[in-house]
Amino acid sequence: xxxxxxxxxxxxGKFKFGVIILAIFVLMxxxxxxxxxxxxxxxxxxxxxVFMRWLPMTAEHPLGTxxxxxxLLTDYLAGLRTTLYIxxxxxxxxxSVGILVGFLSAYKGGWVDAVLLTFTNMLIVIPQYPxxxxxxxxxxxxxxxxxxxxxxxxxxAYSARTIRAQVMTMKERPYVELARVSGQNDWAxxxxxxxxxxxxxxxxxxxFSVVGAMVAEVGIEALGLGPSNIITLGLMINFxxxxxxxxxxxxxxxxxxxxxxxxxxxxxxxxxxxxxEYLNPRLQKVTTEK
Amino acid sequence: MTNLNDNPVVLDVxxxxxxxxxxxxxxxxxxxxxxxxxxxxxxxxxxxxxxxxGESGSGKTTLxxxxxxxxxxxxxxxxxxxKHIAKxxxxxxxxxxxxxxxxxxxxxxxxxxxxxxxRALDMTIKNFHLASSPEEVMALKAEALRAVxxxxxxxxxxxxxxxxxxxxxxxxxxxTLLLRPKIIIADEPVSMIDVAVRMxxxxxxxxxxxxxxISSLMITHDxxxxxYMGGPMLVLCFGRIVESGxxxxxxxxxxxxxxxxxxxxxxxxxxxxxxxxxxxxxxxxRPLTHEGNKCVYVARCPQAMxxxxxxxxxxxxxxEGHYVACFLHRDKPVIDSTQKA
Amino acid sequence: MSAQVMTRTNVQTLMEIKDLRIWxxxxxxxAKAVDGVDLTIQRNExxxxxGESGCGKTTLxxxxxxxxKLPGYIESGEAIYYQCVSDSSSVGSDLLTxxxxxxxxxxxxxxxxxxxxxxxxxxxxxxxxxxxxxxxYEHSDMSKEQARARMFECLEMVGLEPTVARxxxxxxxxxxxxxVTIAAAISLKPGLIIADEPTTALDVNVQQVxxxxxxxxxxxxxxTLIYVTHDMAVHAEIADRLGIMxxxxxxxxxxxxxxxxxPLHPYTQGLISSIPVIGGxxxxxxxxxxxxxxxxxxxxxxxxxxxxxxxxxxCREKQPPMLEVAPGRCxxxxxxxxxxxxxxxxxxx
Numbered sequence: 001x002x003x004x005x006x007x008x009x010x011x012x013g014k015f016k017f018g019v020i021i022l023a024i025f026v027l028m029x030x031x032x033x034x035x036x037x038x039x040x041x042x043x044x045x046x047x048x049x050v051f052m053r054w055l056p057m058t059a060e061h062p063l064g065t066x067x068x069x070x071x072l073l074t075d076y077l078a079g080l081r082t083t084l085y086i087x088x089x090x091x092x093x094x095x096s097v098g099i100l101v102g103f104l105s106a107y108k109g110g111w112v113d114a115v116l117l118t119f120t121n122m123l124i125v126i127p128q129y130p131x132x133x134x135x136x137x138x139x140x141x142x143x144x145x146x147x148x149x150x151x152x153x154x155x156x157a158y159s160a161r162t163i164r165a166q167v168m169t170m171k172e173r174p175y176v177e178l179a180r181v182s183g184q185n186d187w188a189x190x191x192x193x194x195x196x197x198x199x200x201x202x203x204x205x206x207x208f209s210v211v212g213a214m215v216a217e218v219g220i221e222a223l224g225l226g227p228s229n230i231i232t233l234g235l236m237i238n239f240x241x242x243x244x245x246x247x248x249x250x251x252x253x254x255x256x257x258x259x260x261x262x263x264x265x266x267x268x269x270x271x272x273x274x275x276x277e278y279l280n281p282r283l284q285k286v287t288t289e290k
Numbered sequence: 291m292t293n294l295n296d297n298p299v300v301l302d303v304x305x306x307x308x309x310x311x312x313x314x315x316x317x318x319x320x321x322x323x324x325x326x327x328x329x330x331x332x333x334x335x336x337x338x339x340x341x342x343x344g345e346s347g348s349g350k351t352t353l354x355x356x357x358x359x360x361x362x363x364x365x366x367x368x369x370x371x372x373k374h375i376a377k378x379x380x381x382x383x384x385x386x387x388x389x390x391x392x393x394x395x396x397x398x399x400x401x402x403x404x405x406x407x408x409r410a411l412d413m414t415i416k417n418f419h420l421a422s423s424p425e426e427v428m429a430l431k432a433e434a435l436r437a438v439x440x441x442x443x444x445x446x447x448x449x450x451x452x453x454x455x456x457x458x459x460x461x462x463x464x465x466t467l468l469l470r471p472k473i474i475i476a477d478e479p480v481s482m483i484d485v486a487v488r489m490x491x492x493x494x495x496x497x498x499x500x501x502x503x504i505s506s507l508m509i510t511h512d513x514x515x516x517x518y519m520g521g522p523m524l525v526l527c528f529g530r531i532v533e534s535g536x537x538x539x540x541x542x543x544x545x546x547x548x549x550x551x552x553x554x555x556x557x558x559x560x561x562x563x564x565x566x567x568x569x570x571x572x573x574x575x576r577p578l579t580h581e582g583n584k585c586v587y588v589a590r591c592p593q594a595m596x597x598x599x600x601x602x603x604x605x606x607x608x609x610e611g612h613y614v615a616c617f618l619h620r621d622k623p624v625i626d627s628t629q630k631a
Numbered sequence: 632m633s634a635q636v637m638t639r640t641n642v643q644t645l646m647e648i649k650d651l652r653i654w655x656x657x658x659x660x661x662a663k664a665v666d667g668v669d670l671t672i673q674r675n676e677x678x679x680x681x682g683e684s685g686c687g688k689t690t691l692x693x694x695x696x697x698x699x700k701l702p703g704y705i706e707s708g709e710a711i712y713y714q715c716v717s718d719s720s721s722v723g724s725d726l727l728t729x730x731x732x733x734x735x736x737x738x739x740x741x742x743x744x745x746x747x748x749x750x751x752x753x754x755x756x757x758x759x760x761x762x763x764x765x766x767x768y769e770h771s772d773m774s775k776e777q778a779r780a781r782m783f784e785c786l787e788m789v790g791l792e793p794t795v796a797r798x799x800x801x802x803x804x805x806x807x808x809x810x811v812t813i814a815a816a817i818s819l820k821p822g823l824i825i826a827d828e829p830t831t832a833l834d835v836n837v838q839q840v841x842x843x844x845x846x847x848x849x850x851x852x853x854x855t856l857i858y859v860t861h862d863m864a865v866h867a868e869i870a871d872r873l874g875i876m877x878x879x880x881x882x883x884x885x886x887x888x889x890x891x892x893x894p895l896h897p898y899t900q901g902l903i904s905s906i907p908v909i910g911g912x913x914x915x916x917x918x919x920x921x922x923x924x925x926x927x928x929x930x931x932x933x934x935x936x937x938x939x940x941x942x943x944x945x946c947r948e949k950q951p952p953m954l955e956v957a958p959g960r961c962x963x964x965x966x967x968x969x970x971x972x973x974x975x976x977x978x979x980x
Contacts, residue, residue, distance in 0.1 A: 010658050345834040345836075454922045485905055517909045557862070
């Protein structure tokens with residue numbers, strides 16, 4: 001896995017760029033408490049009314065305060081942290097489920113495959129967003145973890161499909177046959193022969209799930225359907241809209257979360273593309289070598 | 291090549307067919323017989339290299355996979371040491387696996403790119419309990435690699451893309467040597483490695499026969515390679531064995547039109563001996579549906595007669611040990627296919 | 632800006648490749664796939680380019696046509712294509728420095744290329760006729776009727792029935808698909824066809840038919856054919872002259888009969904003696920020991936020296952130049968240091 005990542009880094013400029021940008025944001029998210037603790041002390045970052053509303057940018061409040069009396073920098077950093085957390089959590093859950101389903105489907109074949117595949121396809125076809133909105137509306141107290149789970153529920157399908165397709169090709173590879181005639185049993189083949197070669201696809205599926213979850217989260221929050229007691233980037237967008245920041249000439253309140261999201265999505269996409277770039281020329285090389 | 295009745299048969303393929311369904315639009319089912327009532331037997335002694343000559347579409351790979359136990363057969367039966375392959379007990383199955391080993395065509399594809407090449411050796415040693423300590427494992431690997439003319443230092447720890455095609459195939463040979471199988475089934479083992487290096491591989495197979503009593507079934511489309519190996523040869527065409535015998539016999543008296551065409555079509559590496567005239571070959575696709583009542587070659591045969599599209603030719607005896615399935619020889623005695631060596 | 636142009640009074644030469652180097656940029660340095668190739672192709676000949684995997688022959692074939700894609704690039708050299716302007720003179724232009732629009736004109740109309748696995752890149756959703764006609768329209772200004780007539784002419788020349796035109800690729804066998812690619816290649820009456828392993832994936836019988844057809848077409852239409860394959864027996868059947876490539880260089884170039892009867896370069900000797908022959912002596916053959924070197928790290932001096940049974944001190948240090956040691960026979964080997972013309976040129980390491 002590491003050598004794969006290292007090779008992607010060396011091969012693809014896109015990959016480098018994406019990783020750097022993403023790393024910056026992750027660093028910001030991780031270091032966030034160090035920055036906002038001095039400003040708000042022990043209070044929760046989402047707590048309103050701590051400061052005066054609509055303060056401009058000053059030394060104490062580098063980005064000013066918002067309409068609820070919260071320090072904007074804190075808003076932003078805490079929101080970034082939560083949004084990323086939701087995304088990665090959802091991504092992990094989705095990937096794990098997706099891998100499990102994809103593997104089972106492809107390796108077992110037969111009716112197991114038929115059932116799982118139908119279910120997966122149904123999930124992909126169902127318009128996820130309206131359902132997410134409906135669930136969000138109906139569930140009053142949505143914690144971060146629960147949101148992650150719900151979001152994960154809708155993003156594992158893509159992972160499962162990709163993994164299934166890959167495993168089905170790999171099942172027929174000569175080295176799998178060699179393993180069989182060398183006495184390897186089925187489980188050994190899945191874990192030692194097939195799984196390691198799936199790493200790139202697992203990573204890509206994971207990246208896709210993360211992005212999917214974050215997009216969904218922003219969508220729900222921006223409409224105001226999510227929990228309003230935990231600050232996330234999506235929620236910031238919702239508030240910004242509600243306060244009418246365009247006319248107040250404090251556009252940055254909207255632009256910061258939007259900009260951050262755009263950059264994060266771009267970074268993850270570039271990472272995905274970078275991995276593809278690395279994989280494809282390698283495939284080409286293998287076929288022209290005789 | 292006499293049939294010694296007290297000579298135990300390791301692998302006995304009896305009238306084996308493998309039928310594949312071809313999905314077609316509509317309700318008509320079309321099916322194709324990749325392997326069509328093939329019978330052959332590989333004996334315990336003496337160790338021999340049997341060449342199976344066939345082109346793409348002849349069913350040679352399917353036959354190889356059936357013989358390796360990787361693909362189930364549809365009709366007929368295959369016996370390992372006298373016992374039906376589907377009825378082997380667990381320990382008998384391991385014995386079968388140990389004694390019937392493959393060499394595949396793609397020297398690079400056979401290795402899992404994630405691992406180093408000697409993992410293939412490690413895996414085999416471990417699963418077949420060939421060694422009991424890491425030192426023994428190392429010693430076994432080194433010995434096997436040296437036996438195929440490779441330096442252990444050049445190979446151990448390397449990844450497949452760091453070795454050449456020829457080296458990769460030889461590592462495969464080293465792997466089979468670890469098990470000392472009775473039979474190696476080699477499916478086009480040299481077609482993807484450079485000509486200059488093929489000899490090394492082929493010579494090792496010959497060494498295996500002479501030094502370790504290992505027989506090989508060498509599947510190839512290249513008659514010249516089959517000639518170099520010498521010994522018995524079977525010609526596979528559209529899933530059927532159309533001619534069999536010792537290679538010298540087949541070269542001397544090619545009896546089936548397909549064999550004759552094959553021989554005539556091979557480019558001869560001497561510009562002083564070029565093809566004369568134009569080849570008279572009808573290029574058609576393989577007949578799709580399994581029609582058990584015609585000769586498989588009738589669509590392409592320049593000497594097809596009426597009877598060829600109405601019946602399957604049985605095997606006729608051309609000379610001792612040399613059989614052909616062709617109505618052109620219907621004046622000769624018929625041989626029951628299970629009698630063939 | 633048009634490409635460099637030169638005139639020749641000799642109309643026999645069709646193409647001159649001078650010191651061509653095509654390298655690939657990789658993370659581990661430059662892979663020098665083609666590293667100083669000098670070749671001359673005569674008009675109306677069938678020139679065989681032989682060599683094993685990794686020697687650079689496909690890179691060379693694609694490079695001459697300007698088909699080199701990143702990370703490959705032309706490091707240096709020229710590939711001059713000569714067109715006849717009169718009975719006694721021809722005009723040459725360097726394909727490598729030609730502007731892309733001119734190069735596109737060249738392709739198909741003057742030089743046709745049948746790549747490796749060409750039959751597999753026929754579009755599966757388009758009928759054969761459309762694929763051939765599209766190629767014709769793209770590279771010429773024939774009218775619809777003329778193009779159709781030309782297409783049927785070509786199909787007939789390769790031995791295909793006119794009904795094939797309305798079919799889809801999957802309805803044809805491998806041999807027929809390959810013939811379609813050949814028909815497309817000759818459709819604009821090019822002066823040169825470069826074919827890269829056209830029969831490798833085909834059955835021996837089909838290969839025989841296609842080779843014979845190619846030869847007939849080439850001789851009949853008076854075109855030049857560069858046939859790239861590792862299969863020496865195929866060269867023996869159809870080539871007039873043979874160029875043996877090893878490690879990115881041409882090591883021997885001679886008429887095919889001479890090459891087989893008395894190969895000069897030890898690599899050629901090894902190559903020819905490692906071909907099993909039906910009906911021949913069956914004593915153990917040895918082939919060529921060692922492994923083909925990597926383009927990232929060619930051996931010093933003569934690239935074949937680590938595997939050469941007759942290597943000398945100098946072989947390790949200096950690369951032998953390509954010299955004409957007999958009329959029409961060139962070889963790059965220190966065993967033959969004196970060219971026909973007498974003076975030995977300076978050696979490069």
